[in-house]
Amino acid sequence: MNKRYQQSSNWLERAEKTIPLGSQTFSKSRIAYPKHVSPLFIKRGENCQVWDADDNQYTDFVSGLLSVSLGYCNKAVDDAVIEQIRSGVTFSLPHQLETIVAEKLVKLIPCADMVRFGKNGSDATSAAIRLARAFTKKEHVAVCGYHGWQDWYIGSTTRDLGVPEATKSLTHTFKYNDISSLEQLFYQQKNQIAAVILEPMNTHFPEDNFLQKVKDLCQQHGAVLIFDETITGFRFSMGGAQQLFNVTPDLATFGKGMANGYPISAVVGRKDIMMLMEDIFFSGTFAGETLSLAATKATLDFMTEHKVIAHLEAIGEKLQTGLARIINDLQAQHWLTLSGHPTWSFLVINAQGDYSAIELKSLFLQEMALRGFLLGGGHNLNYSHKSEDIDALLSAYKEVLDILLQTIEDKDFHNKFYGELLSPVFKVR
Ligand SMILES: Cc1ncc(COP(=O)(O)O)c(C=O)c1O
Structure with missing residues (x-):
């Protein structure tokens, strides 16, 4: 020792x-x-x-698992949070900051017509999957990468203890940069795939037009394409990997670095799909918590200002x-x-x-x-x-x-x- x-x-x-x-x-x-x-x-x-x-x-060089995008105790962000603390944290009605930050995300992110907030990346990915299932009236999902701790995803990994078999049977994995592995899933689960969710990039750059091919397959088979930009968002570009690689998904999820370590995430996407948020159930006491919204606003402003x-x-x-x-x-x-x-x-x-x-x-x-x-x-x-x-x-x-x-x-x-x-x-x- x-x-x-x-x-x-x-x-x-x-x-x-x-x-x-x-x-x-x-x-x-x-x-x-x-x-x-x-x-x-x-x-x-x-x-x-x-x-x-x-x-x-x-x-x-871990940076709070990529949640810290500007550095610990960034003054601009912390000052914005402290100012917000003085007028309240969690309220009984929505706060204007929800709209102000949503408008910012809509301006920055190519696929974003509308926005909903959560606390963890897992909130956002799980909400996006529920939305896609409601929109397509299908149940199976194809996944590629890491998408959080909830049953629908973690059942597809080796850490699946406690996840019901029925849930596991609905999630299928495919390989990045291997379009045939996704084609195969669409073939095997004919007309049953509600959503394809992937990290638009992690260890390897997309090759051979991979992301566009994934999008084409989704369109062909009536599945919702979700980019999980929990890490790539506000990192690969201010509009995420979708902007860098010029492929616009139907929905996208953000989290991690968007507020320099304060807990917030977002699901964004196409208006016709996002409007179904009014019918599914995605709702939480702290989802409109104002300190993290103030931190998001300050972080995004700082990022733009300081390149x-x-x-x-x-x-x-x-x-x-x-x-x-x-x-x-x-x-x-x-x-x-x-x-x-x-x-x-x-x-x-x-x-x-x-x-x-x-x-x-x-x-x-x-x-x-x-x-x-x-x-x-x-x-x-x-x-x-x-x-x-x-x-x-x-x-x-x-x-x-x-x-x-x-x-x-x-x-x-x-x-x-x-x-x-x-x-x-x-x-x-
Ligand atoms: C790509 C991706 N999606 C989703 C998540 C889940 O986010 P959280 O841990 O905030 O629930 C993570 C977390 O590491 C992630 O890297």
Whole structure:
């Protein structure tokens, strides 16, 4: 046990007495970071820096699972929230901010004629699916990527405990950039598919006009096309991946970075479909909560004013280019794979030599944390990351990937890794 993480360990022991897993979120928990050699609890953050329970400082490339798009404690956003606090948080009638923010989204997002708000990405994707089922009067759905914790989606993963078989049988997965896998579903579930929902991009860019082909298939078979832009929204462009790739879906869902960490999500889309919101049931006490709406307004204004996306792209390209060079110099292309969009990119560590991907990634995270970098599966950039942060990350990569290579060659993983191995929940990307 590394003394550097003593308080994290103590807090984990305490938390697990009252909180299963000691966390509300799998991706933030002890199974996502190797125990004893990683920080497990955060005390505070500022811009892209965070401090753990032991007061160790990190440059955070997880960015609150991509919910933090501008940086921790962004002043413009927090000032807007504080001003709103002074006049009330949750009311008994709708607040004008709901309309003001909805109008903003309609202006920015190509498919958005109308808008409804929720709190989590899962609220938005689940509402979109219910809407599509009501609109088409069909029940089956095709999914590609991650879409949240609700039954209709999670039943299609290996973490399906507690989901009724009847629900599971209605959800089918298809593969990104493999149009025949979707064609097959339309063939197998003839005239039964209500919706096709996909992340318009995660690890790989669309190839061979994939997104347009998905849209064509949906039109041909009378299914509603939903882009899950929970991550890509306000990241790939202000109008989301649909604007970047110039393919407009029927509905789209947003969440994560739209309010710089405040909890809000949105379903947007075509008026004729969205109007059915008046007939289905999607309704919640906190859906019009004003602090997150004020945060959304301030975040979107800040993004436009400061050209946030151009900044994310510039530093993201620098990171991808620099990392590709390091991998090339190490001649490690066959076990280290780079992918993704500059603003949300990935280094995938594959099995190599005697060691599994899990072993190598666990060692990687141990060494990165020691050097003051908090990383998960990817590089989740936010506006407060500056060019110098990328330089520092690349220097750490150089050292740590070299350690991995040496470990593989010397076959001495057990002398180098001091923690508990990662145990990821499931892989859907
Ligand atoms: C693409 C995508 N959709 C939906 C969700 C679910 O969002 P939430 O965790 O806010 O419910 C996520 C969360 O990671 C996501 O990445």
